[in-house]
Amino acid sequence: MSSNSATTAAPIDFGRYIYDDKKQGVFSVNREIFNTPELYDLEMEYIFEANWVFLCHESQVPNPHDFYTTHMGRQPVVVTRDKEGELNAFINACSHKGSKLCLTRQGNTKFHTCTYHGWVFDSQGNSISVKDRDDASYSEAFAAQDFNLKKVPKLAEYRGWIFGSLEADVVPLDEHLGDMRLFIDLLVDQSEEGMELIPGMSSYTFNGNWKMQIENCLDGYHLNVAHKGFLEITNQRVKRLGDKYTGPDIEAMFNVDLKTGSFGWDQGHALFFTENPAPEYRPLWPERENLAKRIGEARTDWMIRFGRNFTIFPNVQCTDNAVIGQFRVLRPLAHNKTEMHIYCWVPKGESAAARQQRLRTYEDFFDIAGTGTPDDVAAYMNCQDGAEGRLAKWQLGYGRGQTAMTNGANDLADELGVKPATSTAGPLTMSDETLFHASYRAWVEQMQAGQARALKKINGAKTDKAGN
Ligand code: FES
Ligand SMILES: [Fe+2]
Known part of the structure; x- marks a missing residue:
């Protein structure tokens, strides 16, 4: 495969990189999707430089x-x-x-x-x-x-989130975002003045494929393993500070019956949500009555009671959960190298105490020098190295939650008024993996469409040259 195979070689069937048998409930990803250097230029041309x-x-x-x-x-x-x-x-x-x-x-x-x-x-x-x-x-x-x-x-x-497309022939942004507009609303409406990114950011690269970051933001399964160090630190804090501790008690989350679930959309966007075991510790808690008056009970409930992690395919991710908010923008640099810009997002005009709590919890876990992000970076590097084990082609990391999955909207989606392609609901320990399917399906679709567009341009140019 050349770096510009759409122009010089036979068309590629990008569907070969995923195994997607909806009837049997089997979904898998071929490791070549991570370890093929030539895919990088094609992903740039067909996804990042051809869509929002x-x-x-x-x-x-x-x-x-x-x-x-x-x-x-x-x-x-x-x-x-x-x-x-x-x-x-x-x-x-x-x-x-x-x-x-x-x-x-x-x-x-x-x-x-x-x-x-x-x-x-x-x-x-x-x-x-x-x-x-x-x-x-x-x-x-x-x-x-x-x-x-x-x-x-x-x-x-959309509400201050600025998007662009290098290809003019794309659906309107509202259509591309679809239901993600609601989840952007749930961030922006936390203050009447809207949200902002705190000035300053961490920028880092990791030696891994960008799709590992797409997955990890929504991966609840790794929390109490990869971030074991963070759990141990929080356990110590709980013991030492007792009631004065206002951070997340991750271990306690696994011991109570919390509602969790996920949604995936055709555009490749996906969202994971977890009921917050201690919503009264969230900086927004004192605002709940005002919020309910302004945006209604149901949205206030989703804003405060549920933590949410989401990806707007292909390059922006946001978390708003027990560990407070992070905003990530990713940029693939090679098949095995990705650049990240990470920010702390906040509601504008919040109290000094709320702002302080947000900043400290962001630094604590999410910032590059925090207790969480280095674990994830290490996991990506290990997965990228592991992806060189080419003899084992297919991953088993996309099957959890399959029988809890509904095609279309489930009750919680109805409650929110969203129409995802897939929905799941279950306990925290289910740690759904079906929400990864959406971005891979969109990946295949956008790669196939990009290739078809490139071939059409080439054939058009050939026709022009021949004067036909
Ligand atoms: S003035 Fe910009 S490249 Fe010459
Ligand atoms: Fe993580």
């Missing part, structure tokens, strides 16, 4: 002329707010010789000056100055070309 991906949150570009740099697949992108406050997104490469234009993560500037030959662009991406243009002796035809920055074809936001 998360770019940034509005709190990262709040003012006119703010900018935030990121990537869409392999392509450097800058999101800007122009002088009218409108959002724009451009390929972050100078139109002269392609030097990266904005070199810092974020900032505020009316004009972006290229550090190579000094061309200048404004926050709407317009070319403002071409150094020594009058003496350039450009041909008329050359000078008539578009010197502006290349615009990202699709840009849209």
Whole structure:
């Protein structure tokens, strides 16, 4: 398989990477999906550079002329707010010789000056100055070309979450997000002022495939094994502090009958929820009556009583649970290397005590120097090494929860008013794995669709060349 096999080789059947027998209730993933270097470029072309991906949150570009740099697949992108406050997104490469234009993560500037030959662009991406243009002796035809920055074809936001697509022919963002809009609402509505990402982030890479991160965010099964160290620390805290301890008591969670479950959607999004054994310790607890008046009892209940972890396929994940909130943006760098940006998200304008509790619990578990994230990174590296054991092709990690799964909505989905493709409900120890199916099914669908689109373009180009 070449790095651009859609253009040079026979089409690939991407369905070969998963085994999906709905009738028998068997789902598996072939380890080649993690250990094939050539799949990386195809995933970038067909998924990350051809569908909606998360770019940034509005709190990262709040003012006119703010900018935030990121990537869409392999392509450097800058999101800007122009002088009218409108959002724009451009390929972050100078139109002269392609030097990266904005070199810092974020900032505020009316004009972006290229550090190579000094061309200048404004926050709407317009070319403002071409150094020594009058003496350039450009041909008329050359000078008539578009010197502006290349615009990202699709840009849209939902409640401050900003997404873009490098492919213009995509469904509207609302359709892509579908029911995930409700779960974004459950974060944003925690304050009348909305949510924000706390300035600053941890950035790290791990030597593992990006799909391991997609799975792990929703993997309840690893909690009391991979994070055993965290459990031991919390046990000590419970013993030492007694009633004064306000953090999560993970061990206690396994000893009470908690409602848990999951949903998976056709777009590849998935969500895992767990009833919180001690909702009164959540920073939002004192606000519950006000919340119920503002957003209703049912949503308040889901906001406070249930912790939620979710993935909006393919690159953004959020947790809002007993260990408080984390926001993750992932970027694949190779088949075996992934970059993560992680943030603490918070409701705007909360009390100092609530903010302090959120920050401390975020640092405690989620931050890269915390007690949790290094365990997950170690697990990804071990899985990536293990994936080289090519003789054992198929994984057994997608079967838990199969007989508790409903195709379509279950009672809890009905209660929320969402329409997932699959729903499960069961005890915490069931640790459902069927919710991983959604992203792999979407992976196959998007890879097949991307390949078909690429082949169509090539065939169209051949037809044009032949003059037919
Ligand atoms: S590459 Fe930007 S001005 Fe030359
Ligand atoms: Fe974990």
